[in-house]
Amino acid sequence: MPYVNIKITREGATTEQKQELISxxxxxLQEVLGKNPKTTFVVIDEVDTDNWGIGGESVTELRKQT
Amino acid sequence: MPYVNIKITREGATTEQKQELISxxxxxLQEVLGKNPKTTFVVIDEVDTDNWGIGGESVTELRKQT
Amino acid sequence: MPYVNIKITREGATTEQKQELISxxxxxLQEVLGKNPKTTFVVIDEVDTDNWGIGGESVTELRKQT
Amino acid sequence: MPYVNIKITREGATTEQKQELISxxxxxLQEVLGKNPKTTFVVIDEVDTDNWGIGGESVTELRKQT
Amino acid sequence: MPYVNIKITREGATTEQKQELISxxxxxLQEVLGKNPKTTFVVIDEVDTDNWGIGGESVTELRKQT
Amino acid sequence: MPYVNIKITREGATTEQKQELISxxxxxLQEVLGKNPKTTFVVIDEVDTDNWGIGGESVTELRKQT
Structure with missing residues (x-):
């Protein structure tokens, strides 16, 4: 009965890509630990780039610098 | 000083229903553990059905099959 | 398919009390939103009082002042 | 490689204020524990006041009473 | 820069299995979304079976019934 | 009424250091957003280095390579 939370920046992940992450x-988890898929939950959070920081700067700022 | 996070799919929970969950x-927590309500936090996250998976499929897909 | 995470300080909650929180x-969630208990997950985290702060102080310190 | 999640009510925090929280x-974490900023993640969640409860009431209700 | 949190019950996952989950x-995330592994964090939480509930019962109780 | 969760690897943070993080x-949060310290919660999770991955490897492995 695992619970997995995936946080990514909100930058256009498609429904198909999110489905691929879920499956x-x-x-x-089934392969490695034998966990039953029926009771495996996956929750994806898409976070605004203003609200995600790395290295002390928001991803919005980091994207500008690249 | 408990902190409770409730994650549900975003499928139309009303303000009244959310208030009922909070109270x-x-x-x-007060009844079972004697926790002070004044310092009990409850945060409700409503998650898009595309972003919640169970059994390897998104809830969006599962809802179609029902 | 709700997921609920309850965080409390580690101060001796018994197995029975944790069972009461779970049920x-x-x-x-069943009463208020009609959620199926079979796919409702509850995870309880017990946190050391040194690792929980409120008002800028750890609960360990707050307990000494009371 | 710390990960920090800050949850606040959605009440108008500006991009600049969020940048200040991140930095x-x-x-x-660098000062207190010598953690490398390059691998420090900060994620800010802004939560609707209907979805945040304290003392058994939503923040929406509490704001009305003040 | 994704962040992934995997919660499983504490029932003897080995260091090798946890390494397999991480990799x-x-x-x-690299395959599906092109995310850079260098800034992908994975945190595994192992939760006591007394502290995980499903269907209104703790996993400890559910394990006894099987 | 912010809630902050800080996750670090379990590598000997002292009670004093954790108190410094909390304060x-x-x-x-008080300086940047005017948040009341009395209703600011901070929860620190210390995670085993086997259970934290970055770049596809556990921190336990990364520490050996340094």
Whole structure:
């Protein structure tokens, strides 16, 4: 009965990509630990780039510098 | 000083229902563990059905199959 | 398919009390939002009083002042 | 490689204020624990006042009473 | 710069299995979304079976019934 | 009424250092956003180095390579 929370920046992940994350993580937990997919939850949070910081700066700022 | 995080799919919970969850959980922690309601926090996250997976599929897909 | 995370300080909650929290929260989500108990997860985190702060002080310190 | 999650009510925090939180927390972890800013993540969640409860009431209700 | 939190019950996952989860999830995020592994964090929480509930009962109780 | 969760690897942070994190973050939220310290919660999670991955490897492995 695992619970997985994936946080990514909100930068256009498609419904298909999110579905791939859900099935991929669920499959991984089954393979590695034998966990039942029926009771595996995956929750994806998409976070605004203003609200995610790394190295003391927001991702919004980091994207400008690249 | 408990902190409770409730994650549900975003499928139309009303303000009244959310208020019931907040007061219900706060009351439960007071009854069971004697926790002071004044310092009990409840945070409700409503998650898009595309972003919640169970059994390797998104809730959006599961709702279509029902 | 709700997911609920309850964080409390580690101060001797018994197995029975934790069971009461699990069944109480699960029942509340069924009553208020009609959520299926079979796919309701509750995870309780017990946090050391040194690791929980309120008002800028650890709960360990606050307990000494009372 | 710390990970910090800051949850606040959604009540108009500006991009500049969020940047200050990101740089402030990252600096604090470097000062206190010598953590490398490059691998310090900060994620800010802004929560609707209907979805945050304290003392058994939503912040929306509490704001009306003040 | 994704952040992934995996919660499982504490039932003997080995260091090797946890390493497989870390590398598997990191690889998945690279494949599906092109995320840089260097800034992908994975945190695994192992939760006591007394502290995890499903269907209104603790996993400790559920394990006894099987 | 902010809630802050700080996750660090379990590598010997002292009670004093944890107190500094608690007071530092609480003060930051007061300065930047005018948040009341009395209702600011800080929870520190110390995570085993086997359970924290970055770049696809556990911190335990990364520490060996340094």
């Amino acid at each position: 991929g993580v669920t499959g991984l | 219900g959980v706060t009351g439960l | 109480g929260v699960t029942g509340l | 402030g927390v990252t600096g604090l | 598997g999830v990191t690889g998945l | 530092g973050v609480t003060g930051l």
